[in-house]
Amino acid sequence: MRSLARRPLLLTALVAVAALVTAALAFGQDLVPIKITSVTKVTPNKAGTPKHPQGINIDVKTKIDTPRDYDPPLAQTVDVWISKGGNYNGGKYPTCSPQTMERRGIKACPPKSIMGHGTGVADADGVASIPDITVVNGGPTSVSFYTVLKNPARVQKAVTATIAKLHSGPWGYKVHASIPRSLQIVAGIPLRVESLHVNAGYKSYARDWIVTTMCPSGHKWKYHVEVHYETGQIAKFDGAVTCRS
Structure with missing residues (x-):
């Protein structure tokens, strides 16, 4: 029983x-089998010290591989964790608000708020779309990526990334950005982003916008990327840049 x-x-x-x-x-x-790869170069890669920080230029090349037989999933947020050993000094330089950029264009921003540029390759159902990106200082806790698309329709939108300094754990900073809907779907077509290339920092008028203060014991500045998609999936990537003390 x-x-x-x-x-x-x-x-x-x-x-x-x-x-x-x-x-x-x-x-x-x-779920869509998405593969993200990224190559980051830091110049110079010889680290500074807390007493003598070293300004740097960062060059990031990223590829997003989404099989053609899948509809491109819509990226909603991007999070990047960056290892300790550097400082972000956006509070020292002129800023430009996203509202100014979107209403009046990048020429309305103070010239010394411009910290870099970028471009990319995207596809809108067979129509090539080349985003033009300007990296703009947003102050002590943010940076903006003013993005202009001309095909299949003109879109100009500032993607604002918040930058939070972390005081515990293995990471030094966390960068978070939400992707505007206008850059996800253009003229009613989901945008398939295939690659991005952004270069920023170490301008003649802003040498210490981003600085290094140490090279970790493993001689690598590590970073971790997570892209959250509307499908609920998360694409992750771990990378590192070799550094010298």
Whole structure:
């Protein structure tokens, strides 16, 4: 009698497990196999010290590989964790607000608020779209990426990234940005971003916008990237830049 009493519980548990597995498989089939690769170069890679910080230029080349037989998933947020060993000094230089850029264009910003430039390659259902990116200082806790698209429709939007200094754990800073809907869907077409290349820092008028203060014991400045998509999936990438003391 005891075994018969337990049988409904066992069957219920098996059905529940089967349902969970089926749901997991169904969800997995909807996920898009995205691969992100990134190459970052820091110049100079000889680190400064807390007493003598070294200004740097950062050059980032990123590729996003999404199979053509999948609809491009929409990226909603991007988070980047950066290892200790540097400082962001955006509070020392002129700023330009996203509202100014979007209403009046990048020429309305103070020239010395411009910290870099970038470009990329994107596809809108067969129509090539080349984003033009300007890196703009946003103050002590933010930076803006003013992005202009001309195809398949003109869009000009500032993507604002918040920069938070971390006081515990292995990372020194966390950078967070939300992707505006106008840069996800253009003229009703989901945008497939294939690559981005951004170069910023070490301008003649802003040598210490970003500085290094140490080279970790492993001789690498590490970073971790997570892109959150509308599908619920997260694409991750871990990278490192070799440094010298």
